[in-house]
Every structure is written in C-alpha cells, then in structure tokens.
Amino acid sequence: MAVRHRLIQATPQAVWDVLADGSQYARWVVGPSEVTPRSGQWPRTGATIAYEVRLGPLRLTNESVVRHTVEGSLLEIEAKAGRLGTARISVELRPWGEQCLVIVDEHPLRGPGGLMHNVGVEALLQIRHRAMLARLAHLCEAETGGQCRPDPSDTAGSVGYGHGSGRA
Numbered sequence: 001m002a003v004r005h006r007l008i009q010a011t012p013q014a015v016w017d018v019l020a021d022g023s024q025y026a027r028w029v030v031g032p033s034e035v036t037p038r039s040g041q042w043p044r045t046g047a048t049i050a051y052e053v054r055l056g057p058l059r060l061t062n063e064s065v066v067r068h069t070v071e072g073s074l075l076e077i078e079a080k081a082g083r084l085g086t087a088r089i090s091v092e093l094r095p096w097g098e099q100c101l102v103i104v105d106e107h108p109l110r111g112p113g114g115l116m117h118n119v120g121v122e123a124l125l126q127i128r129h130r131a132m133l134a135r136l137a138h139l140c141e142a143e144t145g146g147q148c149r150p151d152p153s154d155t156a157g158s159v160g161y162g163h164g165s166g167r168a
Helices: 012-019 022-028 119-144
Strands: 002-008 032-039 048-055 058-070 074-080 086-096 099-110
Touching: 002 119, 012 022, 012 086, 012 099, 012 119, 022 032, 022 048, 022 119, 099 119
Parallel strands: none
Antiparallel strands: 002 099, 032 048, 048 058, 058 074, 074 086, 086 099
16 A cells, blocks of 8 residues: 655645646646546546546556545545556645645555555555655645745744755
C-alpha cells in the first residue's frame, strides 16, 4: 500500500477546489491526458471521467469513478485500468495551521495489478505520488497567490531562517 504525504502552502479549501475540478485531473495526476467527463458531476459519488494514458506507442483508455467523498476533506476514487485491473486512491486533506496536509493512499483492488503488487511496484508508486503531490502543490499554491504562509517564526517549535542559512 503506497502512502505519501505533502504539506501544501494553501488552505484545505484551495486544495479541495483543485481536486473538485475534474477538468484539472490530468494536471495533477501523473499519467492521464485528454480528460473527458463521462457521467455525473465531479467529485460527487458515482461521477466518472475518462482519460487516455500513453506509454510510448501504447494508448490505454481508462476511467476514474468517485466512490466516496467528504466535501472539503476526502476524495476516494477507483481508477480503472482495463485489463490491468483497478486501484483505490484516497486523497485526504487535513488542516495544518494555515496550510493543508495532503495524504495519498493507493492500493490495488482487482485484477492482475493486485497480483503483481510487490516492493518494486510500491517504489514506482512512491515516485509517482511524489510527482503527483508536487503537481498538486504547484497548482494550489499558484491559485492562492502566496496568500497562505508558513507558520510565523515565533511559533513554538518553529525554525527561523536568516541570511546564510542555506535556505534557497
């Protein structure tokens, strides 16, 4: 089970706004392109979007279905990858000061994807999730225009950075 998290410099509402916009799905999820709404209203339970995944000359038509949602804090989808099977992907949003802690949890549900799930596949999912969370952070932080700042340096346990601290 691949679980990864990232602290995003945006409010949970700003992050939810990106997740709730199905047209932005391919901008933050690694792999899909040409997203097309199929049924329902994203991100309501039962809504589906179709997309293409390109692996070199190979083109796969896949879809994602919203299986469970708690507006503003949780989006659980089932990604259907044809003959490869399906996976459950959960994106949880937690307020963290003025920021948002995003936790992604993915594991196979059906098909050969579950049978082939091993340490190597887990490592690839971790790399994919790192890229996915970086894309999501970029979208969310660009949307907020820097309105959300890290906790002030006078907060207990915070670290202040000064000239020559090595922070770029």
